[in-house]
Amino acid sequence: MSLRVEDLKIYYCMKRGECKAVEDISFNIEKGDSVGLVGESGCGKSTVAFSILRMLPFPGEIMDGKILLDNEDLVTLSEEQMRRYRWTKISMVFQGAMNALNPIIRVKDQITEAIRTHNPSISKSEALKSARELFKLVGMDPNRINNYPFEFSGGMKQRAMIVMALACNPKFLIADEPTTALDVTVQAQIMELLKKLVNDLGITLMLITHDLSVVAETCKKVIIMYAGKIVESGSVKEIFAQPLHPYSQGLIASIPSIEKSSNQSLASIPGSPPNLLKPPTGCRFHPRCEYSQEVCRTEDPQIEELKKDHFVACHLSSGRIASEKYNQVIQKVKL
Amino acid sequence: MINSSDPLVSCRKLRKWFPVRNDFFSQLRGHEVWLKAVDGIDLDIFQNDMYCLAGESGCGKTTIGKLLIGLIEPSDGEVYIEGKNLSNLSHRDLRKLRAKIQTIFQDPYSSLNPRLSLYDTVAEPLRLNKLVSSSSEEEERVVKAFEAVQLTPAEEFTFRYPHELSGGQRQRVAIARAIVVNPRFIVADEPVSMLDVSIRSEILNLLQKIRSEFQIAYIYVTHDLSVASYIGDKIAIMYLGKVMEKGSIKQVIHGAIHPYSRALISAVPSPNPTRMRKREILPGEPGSPINPPPGCLFSPRCKYAKQKCFSEEPPLEEVEPGHFSSCWFPQEPLKLDFDPRDTLIEASQIE
Numbered sequence: 001m002s003l004r005v006e007d008l009k010i011y012y013c014m015k016r017g018e019c020k021a022v023e024d025i026s027f028n029i030e031k032g033d034s035v036g037l038v039g040e041s042g043c044g045k046s047t048v049a050f051s052i053l054r055m056l057p058f059p060g061e062i063m064d065g066k067i068l069l070d071n072e073d074l075v076t077l078s079e080e081q082m083r084r085y086r087w088t089k090i091s092m093v094f095q096g097a098m099n100a101l102n103p104i105i106r107v108k109d110q111i112t113e114a115i116r117t118h119n120p121s122i123s124k125s126e127a128l129k130s131a132r133e134l135f136k137l138v139g140m141d142p143n144r145i146n147n148y149p150f151e152f153s154g155g156m157k158q159r160a161m162i163v164m165a166l167a168c169n170p171k172f173l174i175a176d177e178p179t180t181a182l183d184v185t186v187q188a189q190i191m192e193l194l195k196k197l198v199n200d201l202g203i204t205l206m207l208i209t210h211d212l213s214v215v216a217e218t219c220k221k222v223i224i225m226y227a228g229k230i231v232e233s234g235s236v237k238e239i240f241a242q243p244l245h246p247y248s249q250g251l252i253a254s255i256p257s258i259e260k261s262s263n264q265s266l267a268s269i270p271g272s273p274p275n276l277l278k279p280p281t282g283c284r285f286h287p288r289c290e291y292s293q294e295v296c297r298t299e300d301p302q303i304e305e306l307k308k309d310h311f312v313a314c315h316l317s318s319g320r321i322a323s324e325k326y327n328q329v330i331q332k333v334k335l
Numbered sequence: 336m337i338n339s340s341d342p343l344v345s346c347r348k349l350r351k352w353f354p355v356r357n358d359f360f361s362q363l364r365g366h367e368v369w370l371k372a373v374d375g376i377d378l379d380i381f382q383n384d385m386y387c388l389a390g391e392s393g394c395g396k397t398t399i400g401k402l403l404i405g406l407i408e409p410s411d412g413e414v415y416i417e418g419k420n421l422s423n424l425s426h427r428d429l430r431k432l433r434a435k436i437q438t439i440f441q442d443p444y445s446s447l448n449p450r451l452s453l454y455d456t457v458a459e460p461l462r463l464n465k466l467v468s469s470s471s472e473e474e475e476r477v478v479k480a481f482e483a484v485q486l487t488p489a490e491e492f493t494f495r496y497p498h499e500l501s502g503g504q505r506q507r508v509a510i511a512r513a514i515v516v517n518p519r520f521i522v523a524d525e526p527v528s529m530l531d532v533s534i535r536s537e538i539l540n541l542l543q544k545i546r547s548e549f550q551i552a553y554i555y556v557t558h559d560l561s562v563a564s565y566i567g568d569k570i571a572i573m574y575l576g577k578v579m580e581k582g583s584i585k586q587v588i589h590g591a592i593h594p595y596s597r598a599l600i601s602a603v604p605s606p607n608p609t610r611m612r613k614r615e616i617l618p619g620e621p622g623s624p625i626n627p628p629p630g631c632l633f634s635p636r637c638k639y640a641k642q643k644c645f646s647e648e649p650p651l652e653e654v655e656p657g658h659f660s661s662c663w664f665p666q667e668p669l670k671l672d673f674d675p676r677d678t679l680i681e682a683s684q685i686e
Contacts, residue, residue: 040531040532040533041531153620154620155620156620183391183392183558183620183621184391184558184559184560184599184602184603185391185598185599185602185616185617185620186620187602187604188601188602188604188616188617189616189617189618191604192616210531210532211532211604212532212606213561213603213604213605213606214604216604216605216606216607216608217604217605217608236608237608240606240607240608250533251532251533252606254532254533254535254536255532255535255536255561255606256535256536256539256559256561256562256564256565256566257561257564257565257605257606258560258561258564258588258600258603259605259607265540265543266536266539266540266565267536268533268534268536268537268540269533269534270537272501272502272503272504272531272534273531
């Protein structure tokens with residue numbers, strides 16, 4: 001199942017004004033891909049995920065653009081048609097597994113409910129059987145399915161959420177920060193599980209996270225967003241070896257790592273992300289960019305394919321303007 | 336003044352057990368249930384140290400932080416600050432001592448009073464501890480604290496309120512409030528975990544700068560080993576209220592011998608996609624600190640566990656100078672690979 005997003009524009013229309021949460025983003029996810037969507041909080045990554053399922057919270061609205069799932073535009077579907085697509089074609093693992101399960105209903109009832117709502121012809125016992133199978137798949141004891149959520153630990157709740165997402169056999173899975181609030185050891189377990197789902201079941205995965213290292217370990221491709229726009233996208237190998245956008249460079253250089261050999265101080269990006277009610281003119285990153293020049297303030301850089309499958313939206317990397325220091329950095333990081 | 340070779344803060348056999356359903360009848364029957372949050376910890380923190388406490392959630396790292404600054408009372412054991420035993424101090428002496436101890440909390444969105452201006456927020460510790468005699472002196476010290484955390488020009492910030500600031504700026508205010516009294520010791524409880532990645536490194540660098548400027552000793556509580564290895568000098572890896580391994584960052588992170596530290600380190604995701612590190616995936620989750628198992632606490636999850644581990648508890652022993660580990664069967668030191676981002680960081684520092 002492939003997904004193509006074209007010129008998607010999502011605004012939150014409030015009394016205070018329009019919050020331009022997502023502006024003209026386009027990307028492509030092929031069947032069997034695992035794609036990481038990365039960015040800081042408030043950059044619009046979760047908004048993109050919710051818009052794909054057409055579950056945007058009020059007052060969010062898709063203003064323009066197409067979301068093509070196997071050439072069918074999800075934006076134009078009726079609510080009833082969309083309801084049939086949810087969970088059977090695309091499903092989602094929500095952020096904060098701790099709170100996503102109903103605390104007063106047994107886990108098995110929550111999972112079989114999802115199965116039977118989308119396919120009423122399945123009998124209760126059949127639904128339970130497939131739920132137990134899924135429990136085995138995610139590495140849990142199938143007998144625990146009779147428990148209530150409070151009897152589960154954090155990692156087990158997250159696994160139960162993954163079972164829920166897989167209940168109707170979808171081919172496209174969106175995981176929205178599946179490991180926030182979990183310990184690193186449990187995070188490693190969940191990420192291994194997601195990788196296994198992609199490799200063994202042929203599921204297409206879109207992983208939303210703020211942690212670049214998680215993407216580096218789990219995904220094949222990465223899309224980096226900043227203030228509602230895609231700044232860079234491409235294969236994980238290429239972007240981590242040679243990030244071209246100044247924001248990606250700053251982001252990658254600013255994460256502390258246990259493998260650091262030297263004692264240099266970490267790089268950081270000065271300032272903080274902009275208010276999207278009044279985004280900066282031109283390139284949205286220019287107030288924080290150390291290379292910014294006149295054209296960055298006035299003209300919005302278009303996203304361009306600079307190398308095969310490596311897209312960047314920056315006046316510098318496209319060569320429209322030049323900076324001595326930027327060229328030196330690029331030369332140096334070329335591995 | 337204490338001798339610089341003596342620890343600034345230390346604790347001996349520190350223990351904090353919380354009662355769980357210990358009513359009169361269960362005491363009569365001898366069925367007492369305790370949550371052993373901290374169970375027999377020895378630590379020495381010297382001046383200008385950055386001591387990290389790391390471990391999974393529920394391992395007691397935050398509780399130790401609270402014990403060391405006297406926010407909660409230990410069930411057993413002693414805490415010494417500048418050589419004075421905290422539990423023997425009178426109320427008045429404790430209050431005096433507290434002016435030298437400060438904390439920075441995890442969540443800058445809830446640790447600042449929304450109804451106090453930033454000036455009052457930062458000036459409050461000075462007033463409470465009666466450290467200033469005049470308002471001009473107060474102002475001078477507050478402005479100095481704002482400048483130390485790089486909220487400049489200070490006049491632009493002093494009369495604003497927390498809601499006008501971003502997360503990173505709020506955390507700076509929290510740091511300014513901690514350093515305004517010229518403390519000797521700061522407990523920082525996950526100060527960057529709520530912040531965005533691009534802002535995190537700024538705050539980490541700021542904490543480092545303040546440490547070298549003011550000669551402050553830190554306890555840095557974190558679950559993120561990559562942050563610990565960047566900022567710390569020494570580290571203690573904890574599991575269910577006990578120290579599994581402690582020593583310098585170099586000894587513990589770059590040469591872990593305890594199976595738990597090794598597993599914890601190898602679970603940290605690596606930013607190098609070109610290399611697939613062989614991972615030790617740790618099964619299960621930490622057990623409960625309520626009535627923990629006999630023997631080594633980690634034994635139920637340890638793949639190297641043998642008979643002895645389930646029955647006898649390993650002592651915390653010095654394996655090389657300054658490097659302690661509590662394990663019957665320590666492993667080969669874990670080797671870490673080179674990080675490709677080093678080149679990017681180097682490159683970004685071209686002048």
